[in-house]
Amino acid sequence: MPTSYVKFGESKIRNNCPKCFAQDGLVFSFSNKIVETKMVSKATKExxxxxxxSHCETVIYPALWTDEIDRVYLYNLKRMGSPQTYTRFKPLAVGLFVGITLAIAGAAFAIYSLQQQ
Incomplete structure (x- = not known):
């Protein structure tokens, strides 16, 4: 199952960068996990x-975060809220559903018409 992440929020923070020590260059990006299958596309709560x-153009991993950055992360995560979850059916799933429904309806009609004779 291929997964991807879609950005649903971004927040600039005023803390110093732990690598280059520049101020006002840090940006948090929050992404929602999307799971794709042949039949369904589903957004999870993950x-x-x-x-x-933005100054040194690097990713700052959580091991380098200070306590202040961690608190700001938790605050922004709570402020962003949880993203919308959804389940979208792809055309293959819709086609199978319609095909099965028509087959059942056809069988029911055939049985009904045989009983009427």
């Missing part, structure tokens, strides 16, 4: 947060 520095 959220991935990523911290980037």
């Amino acid at each position: 959220i991935k947060g990523e911290l980037n520095c």
Whole structure:
């Protein structure tokens, strides 16, 4: 099952970068996990947060976060809220559903017409 992440929120923070020590260059990006199958596309409640520095253009991994950055992350995560979850059926699933429904209706009509004779 291929998965992808779709960004649903972004927040700039005023903390210093732990790598280059520049101020006002950190940006949190929050992404929602999307699971794709042949029949269904489904958005889950799983959220991935990523911290980037626009000055040194690097990803700041959680091991380098200070306590202040961690608190700001939790605050922004709560502020963004949980993303919308959905289940979307692809054309293959819709076609199978319609085909099965028509087959059942045809069988029921055939049985009904045989009983009427």
